[in-house]
Amino acid sequence: MMKPLLLRARGERNSRSLTTYLRFGGYGAVKKALIMDARDVIKEIKASGLRGRSGAGVPTGLKWGCVPKASGKPKYLICNADESEPGTFKDREIIRVDPHLLLEGMIIAAYAIDAHKAYIYIRGEFFHEAQMLEHAIGEAYRKKYLGKNILRTGFDLDIYVHRGAGAQICSEETALIESIEGRRGQPRLKPPFPAMAGLFGCPTIVNNVETLACLPHILENGADWFASIGTQESTGTKLFSVSGHVESPGVYEVPLGTTFREIIEDHCGGIPNGRELKAFIPGGSSAPVLTAAEIDTPACFDAVAKAGSTLGSGGLIVMDETVDMVWVLENLLEFYAHESCGQCTPCREGSAWALNILRRIRCNQGCPEDLETLCRIADFACRGMTICPLGDAFCEPIRSFLDRFGGEFRAAVTSGNPPRVVKAPILPTRRDQSMFAKPGTESC
Amino acid sequence: MSQDQTPPLTVASHDEVKEIHFDGEMEDRIKNILGRYSETQAALLPVLWACQERWGWISAGIMEAIAERLALSPAFVESVVTFYTMFRSRPPGRFHLQVCTTLSCRLCGAGPVIDELKRTLGIDFGETTPDGRFTLSDVKCLGVCGEGPVIQINDDYYTRLNTEELGRLLDEFK
Ligand SMILES: Cc1cc2nc3c(=O)[nH]c(=O)nc-3n(C[C@H](O)[C@H](O)[C@H](O)COP(=O)(O)O)c2cc1C
Ligand code: SF4
Ligand code: FES
Numbered sequence: 193m194m195k196p197l198l199l200r201a202r203g204e205r206n207s208r209s210l211t212t213y214l215r216f217g218g219y220g221a222v223k224k225a226l227i228m229d230a231r232d233v234i235k236e237i238k239a240s241g242l243r244g245r246s247g248a249g250v251p252t253g254l255k256w257g258c259v260p261k262a263s264g265k266p267k268y269l270i271c272n273a274d275e276s277e278p279g280t281f282k283d284r285e286i287i288r289v290d291p292h293l294l295l296e297g298m299i300i301a302a303y304a305i306d307a308h309k310a311y312i313y314i315r316g317e318f319f320h321e322a323q324m325l326e327h328a329i330g331e332a333y334r335k336k337y338l339g340k341n342i343l344r345t346g347f348d349l350d351i352y353v354h355r356g357a358g359a360q361i362c363s364e365e366t367a368l369i370e371s372i373e374g375r376r377g378q379p380r381l382k383p384p385f386p387a388m389a390g391l392f393g394c395p396t397i398v399n400n401v402e403t404l405a406c407l408p409h410i411l412e413n414g415a416d417w418f419a420s421i422g423t424q425e426s427t428g429t430k431l432f433s434v435s436g437h438v439e440s441p442g443v444y445e446v447p448l449g450t451t452f453r454e455i456i457e458d459h460c461g462g463i464p465n466g467r468e469l470k471a472f473i474p475g476g477s478s479a480p481v482l483t484a485a486e487i488d489t490p491a492c493f494d495a496v497a498k499a500g501s502t503l504g505s506g507g508l509i510v511m512d513e514t515v516d517m518v519w520v521l522e523n524l525l526e527f528y529a530h531e532s533c534g535q536c537t538p539c540r541e542g543s544a545w546a547l548n549i550l551r552r553i554r555c556n557q558g559c560p561e562d563l564e565t566l567c568r569i570a571d572f573a574c575r576g577m578t579i580c581p582l583g584d585a586f587c588e589p590i591r592s593f594l595d596r597f598g599g600e601f602r603a604a605v606t607s608g609n610p611p612r613v614v615k616a617p618i619l620p621t622r623r624d625q626s627m628f629a630k631p632g633t634e635s636c
Numbered sequence: 637m638s639q640d641q642t643p644p645l646t647v648a649s650h651d652e653v654k655e656i657h658f659d660g661e662m663e664d665r666i667k668n669i670l671g672r673y674s675e676t677q678a679a680l681l682p683v684l685w686a687c688q689e690r691w692g693w694i695s696a697g698i699m700e701a702i703a704e705r706l707a708l709s710p711a712f713v714e715s716v717v718t719f720y721t722m723f724r725s726r727p728p729g730r731f732h733l734q735v736c737t738t739l740s741c742r743l744c745g746a747g748p749v750i751d752e753l754k755r756t757l758g759i760d761f762g763e764t765t766p767d768g769r770f771t772l773s774d775v776k777c778l779g780v781c782g783e784g785p786v787i788q789i790n791d792d793y794y795t796r797l798n799t800e801e802l803g804r805l806l807d808e809f810k
Contacts, residue, residue, distance in 0.1 A: 266674070278738045278777040316685075316722045317778055319791040352672045355685060358722030360776060372673075374680030374706075376719035392674055435740035435781035442782045477739065477777075507781070509740055523739045527776050 194421075196445040197429050198405045201290045208324055210331040213292040219337055221411035225300045226345040233304040237407065239415035241427035246272060246400035247476065247504045249426075249493045256397060258387040259305045265394040269302045269310040270372070273325075273401045274356055274363035276315055277476035278527055279507030282431035283401035285443040287314075287321045290405075291328035295351065297404030299337065300411060302349050305397050309350050313368050316357040325353050360531045364580050365398040366390075367533065378533045379580035400505075402431055422448035426492035430506050436472075437512040439464050448492040452482075455491065456510060467512040471597070475504020477524050478585035480592030481517075501592070517597040518604050521589060522550040528586035538573035539583040545569060546590060558605035563598075566590055656701040662690065666705065676706050680716060684723055693724040721775070729764040729771035731809050733757075734788040738777040741784030745798060749785045750774075752799045756806060769809075 201207035201216060213219070225233050238253030259267060271294065275283040286294060294312075302310050314322050329351055332338040340348045354372050361367050362377035369391050371377040390396025406428055410418045419427045426448035432455055435441045439461030446455060452472065456462065463469050469484040474491065480501040482489065489499045496503045511520065525547040534540045546569050549562045567590075574587040594601055658666065669682045683706065687698050694717050696710075703710040717723045735750055754760060757770050764771040780786050783795035787805075794805055 275779050276777065279740055279781050281779050281781050284779055315779065316720070317775075317788060350672075354682065357681060357685070357720035358775075359720050371681065372678055373675065374677035374708075374716065376716055392678075433782060435784065436743040441744075509743070509781075511743065515743070520739060523737075523742060527738055530776055 194429065194447055197409050198286060198293065198402065198431060199289055199443070199445050201293075202285075207289050208291055208328065210292060210328070210335060213290065217412070218292055218408075219296055221408035222296055222299050222337065223343060225303055225411050226343060226347055230304050230306060233300065233411070236415050237304070237410060240410045240418040241415075241425070242403065242406055242410060242418065243426065243493060244400055245402035245406070245430065245505070247277075247502070249503065252399065252403055255387060255399075256301070256305050258385070259395045259397060260388065263395055266309065267305055267307040268391045268394055268396040269298060269305060269307040270365075270368065270391065270396060270398045271298055271310065271312040271401060271404055272363060272365065272368060272398050273312050273314040273318070273321075274360075274368060275318075275401070275505075276360035276363045277478060277505055277507055278524070279433060279435055279473060279509040280476045280505040281433045281435070282443050282506060284318060284321055285431065285433075286401050286405050287318075287324060291325050292332065293405045293408060294325075294401055295328055295332055295337070297407040298351060299342065299349055300407045301397065301399060301404055303347055305395075307397070308348050309352070311352050311354045311372060311391075313354050313356060313362070313372060315360075315363070316355050319355075322353050322355055329353070359533075360527075361533045361580075361582060364582065366580065368398065369396065376533075378535050379582075381579050423490070423492045423494075425494050426503075430491070430503075432491065432506045432508050434460050434508045434510065436510040437463055437467070437469075437515075438510050446491070449490045449495070451488050451490050452508070453487045455508065456487065460510075463510070463512050465512075467514065469510065470513045470515055471511045471517070473501075473507070473509040473511075475502050476507035477509070477527060478588055479504040479507075480588045481520075481596060483596050502588075517593055517600045518550065518554060521593045522547065522554055524589050525550055525586060528582065532582060532586075533580075536578040536583065539578045539586070542569045542573040542583070543586045546586070553601070553604050556604075556607065560602070560605050562605055563594060563601055567594060570594075656695075656697045658701065658705065662686065677708060679706060680708070680713070681720075684713075684717065688723060693727050695725070730769050731789055732771045732773065734773045734775045734778070736776070736778045736784065736786050736788075737774045738781075740777070740781035741786060744784040746785035748799055749787075749797050749802055752802055753787075753806075756803070 204212055206212050234253050234256050242252045243249040244252055273283050298310050312325055338349055338351055356362050359377045362371045364379050365386055366380035367377040372391060386396040386398055388395060422428050429445050430448050432444050438456060444459045471481050471483050473479055473481050474496055482499060482501050486499050489495055493503050529543040529547045532539045532543050546566055549566055552558055553562060570587040570590040574584040577583055665686050666683055669679045673679055683702055688694055699713045700710045703713045717725055757765055757772060759765055759772050761772055761774045778786055778788055780793060780795055785797045786793055786795045
């Protein structure tokens with residue numbers, strides 16, 4: 193088993209203190225980076241193949257490269273510590289184990305994009321974690337790793353902690369920006385992307401905690417070393433938050449490309465009570481569910497995509513044979529119906545509607561048409577029909593559950609209940625409406 | 637601002653916290669917060685947190701005071717307060733119990749814990765015990781799914797609960 197990188201300090205005494213961090217060679221990467229040209233830092237990160245750890249797997253160097261050089265406006269860096277996708281709890285672990293690793297990563301990122309102010313947006317429930325960050329920031333200021341003229345290189349950076357207040361949609365980057373600006377956390381239409389016009393209308397880079405925590409390691413050991421870990425397109429290690437039916441749930445760090453079987457059976461000790469695996473969600477609640485047959489899929493961006501799901505945030509939810517999939521989908525939809533910010537009709541109404549249907553099915557009052565309606569909702573609310581990807585996030589589970597466990601759903605809607613007289617209303621399919629045709633293509 | 641000048645806001649109650657003025661200490665905090673952002677409005681969430689810390693909840697009076705201090709309209713402040721579930725526009729019980737009802741916790745047995753909790757306290761989600769001690773809420777994923785079932789009591793997380801643990805825990809707060 194590989195030695196952990198991001199969680200190397202786990203289990204150390206006083207792992208959060210600056211002294212411990214320095215003992216691990218901490219802030220060495222900043223010393224290196226701040227005497228490099230910012231362009232070379234970006235090049236190094238590009239060469240390492242690092243991809244964003246928040247879900248979509250956007251190459252980090254590429255994203256930084258989009259920040260306009262000479263806009264004349266200040267630039268901002270935001271660390272997204274609003275971890276809120278059900279099944280994901282890895283960023284909290286980094287903050288609890290090694291907050292200085294995150295701060296060092298932020299200094300490097302801020303230097304690369306020429307930002308002098310950075311915010312850590314942390315979810316309001318993480319009260320103690322916010323204090324840990326404040327404490328670490330205080331230590332870093334005292335030792336001149338933050339503030340004016342860092343390590344006498346002439347680079348200035350201030351980092352502030354900004355607490356959210358219990359709106360999970362604020363983990364979406366534009367909602368997060370709205371929230372920092374003091375408004376309701378409602379996502380903005382993109383483009384413009386935050387890299388062009390984000391916080392206070394200025395170029396802004398939003399990166400996940402785990403992404404930022406990788407940076408010191410890359411600078412320290414070189415891009416080639418980082419690229420040699422994992423697979424060709426998914427480099428480095430990844431934190432997997434494993435929850436549900438495993439012997440020892442928790443956060444595990446493994447090289448990308450490790451199979452889910454290894455993670456579940458070797459690292460987490462398998463399924464408890466001698467039961468069998470039924471299904472697992474590989475990347476947080478919005479990733480499509482996979483069945484036990486797919487357990488040998490390597491956990492890297494491309495292989496999981498090929499298996500029909502996404503690696504997402506690495507929130508691995510494991511379910512054993514006793515689990516009722518209709519119940520699981522109902523539970524997930526409760527989350528999305530609750531979190532929809534309400535701006536877009538397909539998301540607001542679709543998630544609530546789908547939830548209602550699931551509740552009805554679970555009360556034994558479903559009818560076969562309900563499954564058809566679910567499919568149509570899932571087709572209707574995704575792929576660009578909504579302002580932010582939360583629309584897709586609730587459609588993917590619906591589609592994948594019906595796809596892979598359709599039998600259970602069909603059984604649930606036909607199990608001996610009287611046929612209902614009123615037919616559920618049916619949504620138009622996408623093709624019914626010419627307004628959805630792409631410009632320049634013929635409407636169908 | 638007196639009550640007759642401004643019509644009462646819709647959600648928050650006016651009654652409990654009447655005398656709102658930002659004393660020196662609070663004023664210092666607000667100034668410190670304002671220094672972190674290039675726009676005044678960005679101070680809204682941190683200032684709301686500071687007020688909730690001080691008064692325990694955000695009354696209409698506090699919203700008005702904040703609105704005046706940050707040059708916003710009271711209605712706007714209310715719109716923000718009501719969007720975020722952690723800001724309370726009503727006085728809560730002394731201990732706010734928030735139980736995660738999302739998938740991972742449910743897979744690990746949150747269901748029985750929730751039933752037991754409702755039974756012992758004799759209240760449902762969204763209610764407060766008659767003695768004003770406990771308020772019970774259901775929340776979505778608290779971000780510690782590996783340690784479910786989990787309850788947040790005020791600022792602290794209590795994890796890996798089962799029905800016996802829960803009994804012991806509640807005794808501590810009795
Ligand atoms: C509905 C939704 C939820 C999201 N939740 C998170 C989250 O909890 N944590 C996170 O870091 N990014 C989250 N993101 C992604 C952010 O918008 C943003 O892309 C990310 O912070 C970029 O980080 P990265 O480039 O380092 O991956 C979410 C996006 C969407 C659409
Ligand atoms: S998709 Fe949903 S969460 Fe996203 S902006 Fe639209 S309504 Fe809000
Ligand atoms: S599911 Fe309960 S904390 Fe995440």
